[in-house]
Amino acid sequence: MMNTDQRPWLAQYPAGIPANVEVDSFPTLRALIADATKQHGNKAAFSCMGKDVTYNELDRLSTAFGAYLHYRGLQPGDRVAVMMPNMLQYPIALHGILKAGLVIVNTNPLYTPPEMKHQFTDSGAKAIIIAENFAANLQKIVGETDIHTVILTSIGGMLGWIKGGLTNFVVRNVKKMVPAYDLPNAVQFQTALDEGKKYKLPQFTGQPTDTIALQYTGGTTGVSKGAMLTNSNLVANALQSKAWMTQKLEAGSQERMLCPLPLYHIFAFTVNSVAIFAHGICNVLIVNPRDLSTIVKAFKDNRIAGMTGVNTLFNGLLNDKDFTKLDFRHLKITVGGGMAVQRAVAERWQKLTGVPLSEGYGLTETSPSASMNPLNDKLRIGSIGVPLPNTDMRVWNEDAHRVATSEERGEIQIKGPQVMKGYLNRPEDTAKVLQDGWLSTGDIGMMSEDGFFTIVDRKKDMILVSGFNVYPNEVEDVIAAHPKVLEVAAVGVPSERSGEVVKIYVVKKDASLTKEELITYARESLTGYKIPKEVEFRDDLPKSNVGKILRRELREA
Known part of the structure; x- marks a missing residue:
């Protein structure tokens, strides 16, 4: 049996990486941001669509924004939702929220009104910064929330008068991407910045244990x-x-990091908007990563030394003829996370770019990074790497109630300073996954003798679509409300493109029910990646002796 005090993975650490870093060297995230700003003041911090914002500019703009939020009556601890794609407004809003002692509630812009309502009411959000593209959905539910401050912004809002104006014209009038909305009390982002400059932002002293972000997740069980x-x-x-x-x-070089993943997702939120920022490297933000031409252009216009992404994105780029023609001489690091990196994709990526595609692992509950493959020849394709500094991981044999031996399967558990405080207002759910400092991930894995971890299965029923959590209960609740449905079960099935997609098994109440009818119905309440891609009708569903539908049997079938 492996002694839990042993850390065999340390032998895999590249030279110069310590077993432990001084994680308490900054009492707050705001202090870490201030230190990075002091070191890299006039250097570009973020870039989007050809427009750069320096550390000093970001500091000034975010101070004004924080002052405006304070002026609107928001007090330390209040929650502020942020709902936008990757734009320069995001880091301004984030830093302003932190400076005002508030809590950010990252929100997926693709959420439907019911999904928005759940997140805003559960979090108790009192304000929102939202891109105008999604304002029509907000209009439908804002009256059922505690939100009293609405700040609107546009994709071209920070790009300058000419470029920004042209961008907004195309988005609004050519591509028709801004549905009509009516939010009479909303304030424009630029107005908030201009007003905020008139006020002094008080100094708020935060504590290391203060919650500063509410990141919503399906977790290992239950609703979001x-x-x-x-x-x-x-x-x-x-x-x-x-x-x-x-x-x-x-650190602090002219190299740039490509950020195609959305900053509202925990992966890019921490790795790009915090870690890379603190390292003094400019993040190049991609507004819409589905438009691969914008990624190709970013590579041409910037000295891209690093990139984060998910398997589906890397696979898409490998099949894009313009991307395959690029010069990758500056590329040094590629990090894949959010979902499993397929071996074929990793091998093709290294052959094309000359840079390994290093897979990492984590959860929203671990902020998110827990393990990472070495960024050298010790990389092991197919594994999730080794625990990061200050982090312990183990494979727990639940039946024997002990740590599993090497190569023995069990549930992966994580302990470290990045493990969350708990779930908001859900002590019972918190107690189920956090015991004695160990977070139970719900993922079944193994650890090799030399410390590499591999995921082999998922204990939980959560479905992972392109790195996003989809909990079956949520899908089932929507489908079950259809008047022609008797029973439904949702599971994840393999997809070459997105890792998994949602499949539903349905027992009809009315024989006239069709697949198309169900998918159209689901689209009214679920975000795109949660909508079932496969539908199978059955006469009955497998159940336990107490009547519980056995999703595992459906997956195995």
Whole structure:
């Protein structure tokens, strides 16, 4: 049996990476941001559609934005939702929220009104910064929430008068991407910045244990829950990730990191908007990663030294003829996460770019990074790498109630400073996954003798679509409400494109029910990636002796 005090993975660490970093060197995330700004003041911090914002500019703009939020009556601890794609407004809003002592509630812009309502009411959000593209959905539910401050922004809002105006004209009038809305009390983002400059932002002293982000997740069980991430969680994970990448990326250099993943997702939120920012490297933001031409252009226009992404994105780029013609001489690091990286994709990526595609692993509940493959020849394709500094991982044999021996399967558990405080207002759910500091992930895995971890199955029923959590209960609740449905079960099935897609098994109440009818119905309440892609009608569903539908049997079938 493996002694839990042993950390065989340390032998796999590249030279110069410590077993432990000083994760408590900054008491708050705001302090970490201030330190990075002091070091890299006039250097570009973020870039989007050809427009750069320096550390000093971001500091000034975010201070004004925080002052405006305070002026509108928001007090330390209040929750502020942010709902936008990757734009320069995002880091301004994030830093302003932190400076005002508030809590950010990252929200997927693709959410439907019911999904928005759940997140805003559960979190108790009192304000929202939202791209105008999604304002029509907000209009439908804002009256059923506690939101009293609405700040609207546009894709071209920070790009300058000429370029920004042209961008907004195309988005609004050519591509018709902004449905009509009526939010009479909403304030424009630029107006908030202009007003905020008139006010002084008080100094708010935060504590390491303060919750500063509510990141919603399906978790290991139940409906979408708000993982409470503290100052110490996010500072620790940023410093852990920064230490891991130091071997490849030169701090404060002119190199740039491509950020095609949305900043509202925990992966890019911590790795890009915090860790890479703290490292003094400019993040190049991609507004719409589905438009691969914008990624190709970013590579041509910038000295891209690193890139984060998910398997589906890497696979798409490998099959894009313009991308395959690019010059990758500056590329040093590629990190894949959010979903499993397929071996074929990793091998093709390295052959094309000359850079390994290093897979990492984590959960929203771990802020998110827990393990990472070495960024050198010790990389092991097919594994999720080794635990990051300050992090312990183990494989738990539940039947024997002990740590599993090497190569023995069990549930992966994680302990470290990046593990969340708990789920908001859900102590019972928190107690189910957090015991004695160990977080139960719900993923079944193995650890090799030399410390590499591999995921082999999923204990939980959660479905992972292109790195996004889909909990079957949510899909089933929607489908079950259809008047022609008697029973339904949702499972994840393999997809070459997105890792998994949602499949539903349905017992009809009315014989006239069709697949198309169900999918159209689901589209009214579910975000695109949650909508079933496969429908199978059955006369009955497998059940346990107490009548519980056995999803595992359906998956295996």
